[in-house]
Amino acid sequence: MIHFEDVTRTFGNRTAVERLNLSVGKGELVALLGHNGAGKTTSIKMLVGLLQPSFGQVKVGPYVVSESMREASRLIGYVPDQPFLYDKLSAREFLEFVGELYGLTASEVRTAVQREVERFQLGEFMDRLTESYSHGMRQRTVFAAALIHEPEVLVVDEPMVGLDPQCIRLVKDFLRAYADNGKTVLMSTHTLGIAEEIADRVAVMNSSRLVFEGTVAQLRERVPGVLGTLESLYLALTDVSVFDGNSNGDFRSHSESPVLEP
Amino acid sequence: MESDLSTSDYLDQIERLPTHEREGQLFWKLRIRETRSQLRHLFANSRLRTSLVISLSIVFWIGLFVLFYLGFDFVVGQVGLPGATYHAQTVQFVFTLFFMSLQIMLIFSSGIILYGGLYASNETNHLLTLPIRDSRIVLYRFQESLFFSSWGFFLLASPMLIAYGIVVSAPWYYYAYLPGLMISFAYIPCTIGAIICLILISRVPHLRRIVVGIIALLIVVVAYTSIWRTLDIKDADLLGAAWFKQTFRRFEFTREEWLPSTWLSNGLLEAAREETFDPGDLPWFESGKYLIVLLSNAMFFHVILLWVGGLLYRSSYYGLNSRQARQTHLRMAWIDRITEKLLWLLPRETQLLIIKDFRMFRRDPVQWSQFLIFFGLLMLYFANIDRFRQHRQDINVLAWVNIVSFLNLAVVGLILSTFTTRFIYPLISLEGRRFWILGRLPIERDAILWGKFLFAASGSWLPCAILVVSSDIMLRVSIQVIVIHQFICLMLCIGLSGMAVGLGAIMPDFREQSPSKIAAGFGGTLNLVLSAIFILLTVLLTALPCHFYFMANESKLQTQMIPAGNLLLWLSLGLIGVVLLTALVTIVPLMGGFRAFRKLEV
Numbered sequence: 068m069i070h071f072e073d074v075t076r077t078f079g080n081r082t083a084v085e086r087l088n089l090s091v092g093k094g095e096l097v098a099l100l101g102h103n104g105a106g107k108t109t110s111i112k113m114l115v116g117l118l119q120p121s122f123g124q125v126k127v128g129p130y131v132v133s134e135s136m137r138e139a140s141r142l143i144g145y146v147p148d149q150p151f152l153y154d155k156l157s158a159r160e161f162l163e164f165v166g167e168l169y170g171l172t173a174s175e176v177r178t179a180v181q182r183e184v185e186r187f188q189l190g191e192f193m194d195r196l197t198e199s200y201s202h203g204m205r206q207r208t209v210f211a212a213a214l215i216h217e218p219e220v221l222v223v224d225e226p227m228v229g230l231d232p233q234c235i236r237l238v239k240d241f242l243r244a245y246a247d248n249g250k251t252v253l254m255s256t257h258t259l260g261i262a263e264e265i266a267d268r269v270a271v272m273n274s275s276r277l278v279f280e281g282t283v284a285q286l287r288e289r290v291p292g293v294l295g296t297l298e299s300l301y302l303a304l305t306d307v308s309v310f311d312g313n314s315n316g317d318f319r320s321h322s323e324s325p326v327l328e329p
Numbered sequence: 330m331e332s333d334l335s336t337s338d339y340l341d342q343i344e345r346l347p348t349h350e351r352e353g354q355l356f357w358k359l360r361i362r363e364t365r366s367q368l369r370h371l372f373a374n375s376r377l378r379t380s381l382v383i384s385l386s387i388v389f390w391i392g393l394f395v396l397f398y399l400g401f402d403f404v405v406g407q408v409g410l411p412g413a414t415y416h417a418q419t420v421q422f423v424f425t426l427f428f429m430s431l432q433i434m435l436i437f438s439s440g441i442i443l444y445g446g447l448y449a450s451n452e453t454n455h456l457l458t459l460p461i462r463d464s465r466i467v468l469y470r471f472q473e474s475l476f477f478s479s480w481g482f483f484l485l486a487s488p489m490l491i492a493y494g495i496v497v498s499a500p501w502y503y504y505a506y507l508p509g510l511m512i513s514f515a516y517i518p519c520t521i522g523a524i525i526c527l528i529l530i531s532r533v534p535h536l537r538r539i540v541v542g543i544i545a546l547l548i549v550v551v552a553y554t555s556i557w558r559t560l561d562i563k564d565a566d567l568l569g570a571a572w573f574k575q576t577f578r579r580f581e582f583t584r585e586e587w588l589p590s591t592w593l594s595n596g597l598l599e600a601a602r603e604e605t606f607d608p609g610d611l612p613w614f615e616s617g618k619y620l621i622v623l624l625s626n627a628m629f630f631h632v633i634l635l636w637v638g639g640l641l642y643r644s645s646y647y648g649l650n651s652r653q654a655r656q657t658h659l660r661m662a663w664i665d666r667i668t669e670k671l672l673w674l675l676p677r678e679t680q681l682l683i684i685k686d687f688r689m690f691r692r693d694p695v696q697w698s699q700f701l702i703f704f705g706l707l708m709l710y711f712a713n714i715d716r717f718r719q720h721r722q723d724i725n726v727l728a729w730v731n732i733v734s735f736l737n738l739a740v741v742g743l744i745l746s747t748f749t750t751r752f753i754y755p756l757i758s759l760e761g762r763r764f765w766i767l768g769r770l771p772i773e774r775d776a777i778l779w780g781k782f783l784f785a786a787s788g789s790w791l792p793c794a795i796l797v798v799s800s801d802i803m804l805r806v807s808i809q810v811i812v813i814h815q816f817i818c819l820m821l822c823i824g825l826s827g828m829a830v831g832l833g834a835i836m837p838d839f840r841e842q843s844p845s846k847i848a849a850g851f852g853g854t855l856n857l858v859l860s861a862i863f864i865l866l867t868v869l870l871t872a873l874p875c876h877f878y879f880m881a882n883e884s885k886l887q888t889q890m891i892p893a894g895n896l897l898l899w900l901s902l903g904l905i906g907v908v909l910l911t912a913l914v915t916i917v918p919l920m921g922g923f924r925a926f927r928k929l930e931v
Contacts (some may be wrong), residue, residue, distance in 0.1 A: 075653075078651055078652065079652060080490035115458045116428060116457060116458060116649060117457055117650075118647065118651070119647040119651075121651075125813070128339055129339070130339075133494060136460075136643070137341050137343075137346065137460045137461070137462065138339070138460070139460060139461060140458045140460040141339070141342050141343055141346060142339060142342070142459070145458045147454075147455075147458075149451070151451045151454065151455035153363060153452070154360070155362075155363045155366035155367050156359075156362060156363060156366065160362055164355060164358070164359050165459065167347065167351075167355050168347065168352070168355055168459050168460065168461060169459075169460060170342070170346045170347055171345075196366060196370075219339075260528070281444075317898060
């Protein structure tokens, strides 16, 4: 459902994403992992149409994002790392606005809003202005807005930052259930425990390149001598010395086959 | 398989996306809901500010109306009513020049505001991820820039045109046409500004910053030089018949037939003139033709904007966001070292706090650029007030020089008060987010406030002192007046800084991140009002005695009413009053601020 096909994104002389090839199918939840500046958010921005690839293309379903932006957007629900809400609207008004922009009729919007209110427990603050919301309330409202049209693809950038444990549980359960219902979920996160717990596959980016794509079990096989959690595997994988046997940190000199195939 | 996915699988979802018109309706609904909510909030939480803004706007409007009414009454008295030979020429000259200037301003302001809305807004980033047409996003943002750039035009032009209508006893259709003429006129330069903005941004990422900077500088230099040349007239010819003819000819370009400002002026003049008995010469019809020309052009530019927006917006957005972020390696600049040396008398922690505030101020162009624009404009004005020079011995001129010099001082103070309200008042509120570090440092909390106060007072003093001394030099006032002005300037800097820092600490707003919103709240508005009262009292306390004292001395005329000794006493008392007033507005808010800040829990 999501296809990054040889995607490269440069900013002047700096390469933020280099030859990214990644596919996420229906019913799959893939966690995108990587250090700060590894290229995760840039990849996600290309997927949702906020950036254009310098080379290659990103496809959502049958649509190339940069060519059919409107059509691709209709299939996507996006929860950004820094979500936006209209301060002077209530959550209900915001959800109605977004729902109608996705082409839902007034009665469909009402039903969808009610569904999301129950799913994310928004009831008590639904008709208050969003400027008075806490971070958790804002994040839940943004999730509801991203799901108002029941998108085929859900893209989530750092969903757990600043959430309380109850909220984290709610979001984790929801993301897993959404993928189990046949939808596609791509989640960027630093919380490796959560990725290990709910993701079908993990994709690890390091220095703008994808260095691993597969299940945690496959990762374990590929990083010999390191046992235990995804955290230790991830740290071992993103440590250049383990990956290519040199410790000078120069990744670019080994760019021929950057991806460890599962 | 997924690769077999085709567009027909999602046709139903795509076909249901809203039409262009429906998108427009949804955005209007959004805007109405937001405005309603904003108004409710304003009347519930910012009554002081709202009522102040409304009352001042009404006073400003009435003031302008009276000014224009008297002006047009004078003009009509000289050149006759519409239909008289010189009436059309004279009023057309005024109208075309006025609307031409506003036309240029509207182009610039609309383009600049639209840039902020389209390329530097979180809301737009959010909208770009939704299935909305690019042209709709451009139109949505353009409507905002249209409103924000043209409200000033309506505030200025409406009293002027209504006053003109009343003075010349214009028929009813003059007033009926007025809104249509004004709105359609304002729409044209605003759309042109928006189109230029989109085209420029789609090309600018490919240009080097230095090239853009040089072009901008050249435009400013050329514009300034051409204005200077146009207005460069010998004093002897000023306001003479030759001067009028020359000026009329010089501004011929403002009356070109292809300019929207000319269409508006002609439309107004046609509507205002008396009806004739000639069925082929109907004023309402002639004016209506200009209205139609304006309306059709406004609609034409509207369509062009939609087309250009759909074509260029997303690619220009991508272009702008694809530039490499500038890597700045910050070291201790020479200016910091100088500041550090200048502050050697203060305790080390206060020095560090002042240098920190100074660095943050310096590295935030939004702050100092506004300061620079305001003070730059004042400097430009002060540099051009040497008209009084050749009539130095005239008692009337002497009186004006004194009045103008004090008015200039008051203007500098008022601008400084907007600066202290906008930038100094929110400093403590903004510090709330960093309080976890400041609050835990082994320094007295009072030192933080002292640091802010000294930073504000010393930082504002130098530019204000330079401005005031420039004004005094250009006006050639005596050295005693310069010394008194510098003393008052110092008092104003101390008082305004103390008030802003103190009130900012008494009424902090830790929830708000935007300094402009903090300044726009109750505390900020109160600070602005109290600052204005303080400035007016300070200037009045010294201006009157100073005025009489130096006029009596400089003109070699001894006033019979008040002996010179009494005037000197009056002046001295005025200066003492200023010192006491400054001490009051500095100490009282600062003490309150210290108390509140010591108890502060974040």
